[in-house]
Amino acid sequence: xxxxxxxxxxxxxxxxxxxxxxxxxxxxxxxxxxxxxxxxxxxxxxxxxxxxxxxxxxxxxxxxxxxxxxxxxxxxxxxxxxxxxxxxxxxxxxxxxxxxxxxxxxxxxxxxxxxxxxxxxxxxxxxxxxxxxxxxxxxxxxxxxxxxxxxxxxxxxxxxxxxxxxxxxxx
Amino acid sequence: xxxxxxxxxxxxxxxxxxxxxxxxxxxxxxxxxxxxxxxxxxxxxxxxxxxxxxxxxxxxxxxxxxxxxxxxxxxxxxxxxxxxxxxxxxxxxxxxxxxxxxxxxxxxxxxxxxxxxxxxxxxxxxxxxxxxxxxxxxxxxxxxxxxxxxxxxxxxxxxxxxxxxxxxxxxxxxxxxxxxxxxxxxxxxxxxxxxxxxxxxxxxxxxxxxxxxxxxxxxxxxxxxxxxxxxxxxxxxxxxxxxxxxxxxxxxxxxxxxxxxxxxxxxxxxxxxxxxxxxxxxxxxxxxxxxxxxxxxxxxxxxxxxxxxxxxxxxxxxxxxxxxxxxxxxxxxxxxxxxxxxxxxxxxxxxxxxxxxxxxxxxxxxxxxxxxxxxxxxxxxxxxxxxxxxxxxxxxxxxxx
Numbered sequence: 001x002x003x004x005x006x007x008x009x010x011x012x013x014x015x016x017x018x019x020x021x022x023x024x025x026x027x028x029x030x031x032x033x034x035x036x037x038x039x040x041x042x043x044x045x046x047x048x049x050x051x052x053x054x055x056x057x058x059x060x061x062x063x064x065x066x067x068x069x070x071x072x073x074x075x076x077x078x079x080x081x082x083x084x085x086x087x088x089x090x091x092x093x094x095x096x097x098x099x100x101x102x103x104x105x106x107x108x109x110x111x112x113x114x115x116x117x118x119x120x121x122x123x124x125x126x127x128x129x130x131x132x133x134x135x136x137x138x139x140x141x142x143x144x145x146x147x148x149x150x151x152x153x154x155x156x157x158x159x160x161x162x163x164x165x166x167x168x169x170x171x
Numbered sequence: 172x173x174x175x176x177x178x179x180x181x182x183x184x185x186x187x188x189x190x191x192x193x194x195x196x197x198x199x200x201x202x203x204x205x206x207x208x209x210x211x212x213x214x215x216x217x218x219x220x221x222x223x224x225x226x227x228x229x230x231x232x233x234x235x236x237x238x239x240x241x242x243x244x245x246x247x248x249x250x251x252x253x254x255x256x257x258x259x260x261x262x263x264x265x266x267x268x269x270x271x272x273x274x275x276x277x278x279x280x281x282x283x284x285x286x287x288x289x290x291x292x293x294x295x296x297x298x299x300x301x302x303x304x305x306x307x308x309x310x311x312x313x314x315x316x317x318x319x320x321x322x323x324x325x326x327x328x329x330x331x332x333x334x335x336x337x338x339x340x341x342x343x344x345x346x347x348x349x350x351x352x353x354x355x356x357x358x359x360x361x362x363x364x365x366x367x368x369x370x371x372x373x374x375x376x377x378x379x380x381x382x383x384x385x386x387x388x389x390x391x392x393x394x395x396x397x398x399x400x401x402x403x404x405x406x407x408x409x410x411x412x413x414x415x416x417x418x419x420x421x422x423x424x425x426x427x428x429x430x431x432x433x434x435x436x437x438x439x440x441x442x443x444x445x446x447x448x449x450x451x452x453x454x455x456x457x458x459x460x461x462x463x464x465x466x467x468x469x470x471x472x473x474x475x476x477x478x479x480x481x482x483x484x485x486x487x488x489x490x491x492x493x494x495x496x497x498x499x500x501x502x503x504x505x506x507x508x509x510x511x512x513x514x515x516x517x518x519x520x521x522x523x524x525x526x527x528x529x530x531x532x533x534x535x536x537x538x539x540x541x542x543x544x545x546x547x548x549x550x551x552x553x554x555x556x557x558x559x560x561x562x563x564x565x566x567x568x569x570x571x572x
Contacts (some may be wrong), residue, residue: 046322047315050554089315090561093554 015123018133022140025060031067041076047089051076056096110147118143174231174283176239176246179271181278186271190353193250193265194370195516196360197524199384200274202248202516204267206284210372211249211264217257220479223249223264224517230266231519234283245518246272246281251475252371252514252528255483255507256500262509263372302354303347305539305571311341311505314557320502321545321553327498328549335427336489336498338556339544341505342564349536350571358570359530362455367515367526374509376531376567379454382481382513384524385474390436390466395452396428396486396546397421397460400562412451412458420550421460425449427548428486429462435480440466456566474523478513487511487527487544508533510542532567541567 012020038045051057052066057076059066083089118139126132186203187194193204209230213223227249231237237247248270253262268284312320317340324336352375359377360368366377381393399415402408415421429449436443443466452461472480488511489495499507509528517523533540543563545556 044319046319046553050318053552054554083313083315088310088313088561089318090557093558094561 013123014129015119015132015136018137019119019140022137025069030070031061032070032073034066034068037068037073037076040070040073042080043076048076050093051079054093054096055100114140114143174234174237174247174281176237176279176281178240178277178279181271181280183273183278186273186278187353187357191267191271192370193267193372194356194368195250195524196368197381197384197526198365200272200516200524202250203271204250204265204269205271206268206282208268209266211266213253213262213264215254215258215260215262217479219253219257219262220475220482220513223251223253223262224473224475224521227264227266227517228519237519245520245522246270246279247283248272248281248516248518250369250371250516251525252369252374252509253478253482253512254509255487255512256496259506259508262512265372302351303537305344305346305350305568308343308345308538310343312503314340314561316504318553318557320504321547321551321556324498324502324547325549325551325553328547328551333494333498334490335424335485335546335548336495337485337487337511337544337546338499338503339505339507339511339542340503340560340564341510342541342568344532344539344541344568344571346537346539350532350534350539352534355532355534355570362570363530365452365454366530367524369514369526369528369531371514373534374514374528374531375534376514376528377570378514378526378529378531379452379459380486380527380529382484382515382525382527383474383477385468385472385477385522387522388468388471390440390464390468390477392432392436392464392481393452394425394429394432394462394464394484394486395459397425397449398457398559401453401456401458408453408458412453415458415460416449416451420548422449423550424546424548425460425462427490428484428546429464431485431490431492432462432464432481435477436464436466439468439470439472439477439480441469442467456562471521473521474515474517474525475521478515478525482513483511484527486546487529489546507542508540511544530563530567532571539571541571543567 032040034045034048038048057068057072059068061067079092082092119136122132122135122139126135183201189205191203191205192208195202211223211226211230213219213226231247250265254260269280269282272279272281321338324338327333352370355375356368356370363377366379367381368377380395381391384391397415397418399411402411433445443464445462445464449460449462452459483492483496510531512528513525514528515523515525531542541564543560545559547556
């Protein structure tokens with residue numbers, strides 16, 4: 001994955017550099033300041049600060065001021081929709097913390113599985129560095145949204161199953 | 172008519188099993204009220220404590236002589252629950268026709284009704300139906316708006332307008348069946364044995380915070396402020412306690428609360444003992460910084476006089492008191508009712524015990540209102556206060572389940 005350097009920092013292999021680049025945001029994407037994000041999401045600044053302190057919203061750029069992705073506004077709006085539908089904010093934050101705690105090790109494991117079975121395999125079988133880079137970036141850009149869809153569908157199914165069980169048992 | 176005081180061999184368990192309508196349980200004294208209730212309305216305003224005393228004294232005098240079959244410790248008794256805000260109503264004083272009392276190794280009955288009304292005739296009520304679950308019915312102020320209020324209050328504190336304020340919020344609940352108060356009472360009593368457990372006119376709760384106890388010229392109080400969660404792992408739990416004892420923010424919050432108690436008791440006591448540093452009071456779900464006071468009064472003030480002087484302490488109001496109460500009125504978006512007000516018992520001699528009505532619910536049939544508050548000082552973080560109140564509300568909710 002990387003090799004030690006005299007400075008102590010890691011030097012990435014070309015395919016890992018390409019993967020890292022794929023993780024970076026599109027430089028053309030418009031970024032929002034905190035107040036712009038508040039306006040775009042209908043969140044108060046107080047609430048935004050809470051979400052940031054809790055670690056559920058991270059600025060993509062800190063200097064000279066925190067800047068956020070446009071898509072953050074959509075995520076925040078989804079949270080606000082839950083609150084406006086009647087879910088207490090405290091319960092939503094609690095669910096978010098639990099989700100974060102539960103999903104972190106799964107995410108780490110998924111990255112490990114990707115590295116072991118996809119990246120290592122591509123590296124072993126590609127005829128050139130260029131081919132390895134191309135295959136890896138292609139695999140990554142396919143797998144990331146696919147993983148998101150899988151998690152979304154699975155959690156939705158769990159929610160519906162839970163709701164059905166609850167309805168069956170409730171009077 | 173006379174007030175009769177008779178010793179009895181009935182146990183506390185037997186008494187509570189008979190479903191008293193009014194209850195006070197403390198480590199020192201257990202009282203359970205039965206039969207018709209005589210209600211006194213002390214009204215609103217700063218003199219409501221004084222009026223409660225007068226009204227009860229007048230009622231006792233109207234009953235004629237007090238006859239005792241032996242050296243019964245004390246009685247007759249009144250149960251009282253006052254609103255937090257002096258402008259709110261109703262504060263209530265209840266004098267049951269029959270009061271079972273137990274403390275100091277003996278038990279006795281105090282009754283003032285007609286001769287045929289005796290303990291032995293107090294009926295056991297039928298078992299309640301299987302209770303429905305508590306269902307959420309909303310809050311006076313939705314919690315995301317309460318969070319905004321907390322953030323505003325913290326900014327005012329940071330700007331130096333006040334040192335501390337306690338902001339509370341509520342949960343309204345409903346159920347398909349009336350809430351069974353004795354189940355709630357029993358759960359609270361077994362879950363929080365260190366607390367004072369009370370049921371007064373629909374206000375049911377378990378409070379760890381002793382506002383004042385007066386026995387003759389001796390007084391005691393327990394100031395609590397600054398809290399942390401418990402952990403099932405004893406090592407982690409101990410660490411949480413140590414962190415709480417070292418937390419500057421929590422120590423500051425606690426110092427304000429204990430100072431407000433110490434100041435008042437210092438005015439009436441010739442001697443007043445308190446530890447140099449707070450200790451820990453560990454309850455089932457939370458641990459608090461605690462300072463215990465004990466003193467001897469120069470003149471024996473009536474317990475209600477002491478209640479009036481102490482309330483609201485900085486543990487439930489803030490510092491300075493007037494600015495804090497004004498902020499509570501402006502920001503909480505609700506009437507606290509009897510939540511965070513004094514609740515307890517007193518007798519004709521002026522002795523008594525009062526807790527601060529925390530960890531409580533106001534229950535009326537199939538409706539209930541739960542409350543929880545958090546103390547805000549410089550350095551408080553809004554979402555931490557939201558989480559603290561969420562955990563406190565859940566503890567009370569589980570008592571209603």
